[in-house]
Amino acid sequence: MYDNKIHYIEKMEKICYYISYTQEGGIQMNNNPKVFISYSHDNQVFESKILEFANRLRSEGIDANVDLYEEAPVEGWPKWMENQIRSADFVLVVATKSYYDKCYVEDRKGKGVSWEVNIVYQFIYDNFSENSKFIPVFFDKEDEQYILSPLKPFTFYNINDETGFDRLYWRLRGISKVQKPALGKLRPLPAKEQRTMFFSSPINLDLWNDAGWEGVLYLFCPGEIPVIGLLYKNYEAGKKIFINWKEDSNNGYIDEFVDVTYIEPPFPDNCFIYSDKDRNNGNGYFVHIGPNIDASVNRMQKCGINLLEGMLAMVSRYQWMDEINGSRNRELFKQTIKTYGEYKIMPVARKDRMKDITEENLIINFDYGVNLHNIKFVKGIEVKENDIFKVVLQKPCS
Known part of the structure; x- marks a missing residue:
């Protein structure tokens, strides 16, 4: 211009x-x-x-x-x-x-x-x-x-x-040399993959919450199989747990639906328990009670649910046990298990919760006991990623 x-x-x-x-x-x-x-x-x-x-x-x-x-x-x-x-x-x-x-x-x-x-x-x-x-x-x-x-x-x-x-x-x-094609139809949504959830667990959440599991005790009698007593705050609720197990048992044995696993030291070096006072700074072990996975899978397949089409849901519970004053109860229990090849678990509770745990202050009734053959003892450093009891090595959220 x-x-x-x-x-x-x-x-x-x-x-x-x-x-x-x-x-x-x-x-x-x-x-x-x-x-x-x-x-x-x-x-x-x-x-x-x-x-x-x-x-x-x-x-x-x-x-x-x-x-x-x-x-x-x-x-x-x-x-x-x-x-x-x-x-x-x-x-x-x-x-x-x-x-x-x-x-x-x-x-x-x-x-x-x-x-x-x-x-x-x-x-x-x-x-x-x-x-x-x-x-x-x-x-x-x-x-x-x-x-x-x-x-x-x-x-x-x-x-x-x-x-x-x-x-x-x-x-x-106003003409594009590359013409935009007309919109086609959207692809139909893929068919939803349907999976069946199969719930299998020996843990009745309501009963276990009411019972308030707080530890284990060991009973050793000469010539008898060893006994694990599950110590509950509420004995009546704990007793109902074992009554239900006895009803579902096979001649008093509950191996078909219950697994007991001990997770013992040494634990991974970075595990939270070594700096946790509530876990006695790693001086102790975990007892995990959950479903028998293999038996649960078999029951799921018997119901016609393919492993690739189903989801297995389960609940478990675990308890940390301190080992103080040179306690050898765990080692003695392991040795006795090797001798007898089976053991018994039963509910126990204190008569007076304000008093210490002594033989006179315990409610013990062998009639509510159930038997097992299977038990696992696993070192913390050997726990695998897919093990159901791996949860014990993870710091609780609350």
């Missing part, structure tokens, strides 16, 4: 542009799109390039306009320029160092270009940083750096390159 053809205008009106859109969101150009070319006059050679560019656009149906087609507009250059920008479907802003400097370098501001760039800024501001009207273009790859700051986020075109010109042309026509 010739600087000597217009006067700098300090104030401007807000300009609103109305553009129609297709359903796909593109600008609808059924007729010849109107284009205004905004540039900075550098020299006669550059002016010829602008004219050649405008002529080519017009030869291919683009209603391009540029000040070179006008000699003396009756409304004056500022008003003519504003009208051209307002009425154009697109404004092509030709990036050059001269254009850039006249916008941003104080002592080289060109009045015409400054007026145009004010409209560019105002348009983007009014449209909340969205822009479909002003398109940056350049003839030389080096001029890409001179694209005006508010136009840098938007698509630009090297119009000296045939591919760039071609892309711009179809952009002005």
Whole structure:
């Protein structure tokens, strides 16, 4: 744009542009799109390039306009320029160092270009940083750096390159060379994998919560199998646990549904119990009571539930036992088990919970006892990831 053809205008009106859109969101150009070319006059050679560019656009149906087609507009250059920008479907802003400097370098501001760039800024501001009207273009790859700051986020075109010109042309026509295909139907949702939950556990949560298991005692009698007494706070609730087990037992044996496991030292070096006063700083062992996994799987399969189609749910309980004053009860129990090959468990409780555990202060009734053959003794460092009793090595949440 010739600087000597217009006067700098300090104030401007807000300009609103109305553009129609297709359903796909593109600008609808059924007729010849109107284009205004905004540039900075550098020299006669550059002016010829602008004219050649405008002529080519017009030869291919683009209603391009540029000040070179006008000699003396009756409304004056500022008003003519504003009208051209307002009425154009697109404004092509030709990036050059001269254009850039006249916008941003104080002592080289060109009045015409400054007026145009004010409209560019105002348009983007009014449209909340969205822009479909002003398109940056350049003839030389080096001029890409001179694209005006508010136009840098938007698509630009090297119009000296045939591919760039071609892309711009179809952009002005509102036609994408790569057509977006119509939406197909969504795939149907895959059939939900149905799995059957098989619950198997010797632990009745309500009864065990009421009973309040708090430890184990050992009873050794010459010539008799060893006995583990499960010490409960509430004897009546503890007794019901064993009554139910006896009803489900096989001739008094409960190996089909109960597993007892001792988890003994040494434990993993990083196990929480070594720094836990409630676990006697690791001086002791865990007793874990839970379901017989193998027997539970067999029962699940007998019910027609395939392992790959079913989920086995179970509940277990465990108790930490301190070993103080050189206690050898655990070792003696292990030796006796080897001798007899079986043992008995039964409910016990204190008659008076305010008094110490002594033979006279214990409720003991062998009629409620049940027998087992199977028992496991596992070192803490040998517990595997999938072992049901691995939970004892994890610090309780509360």
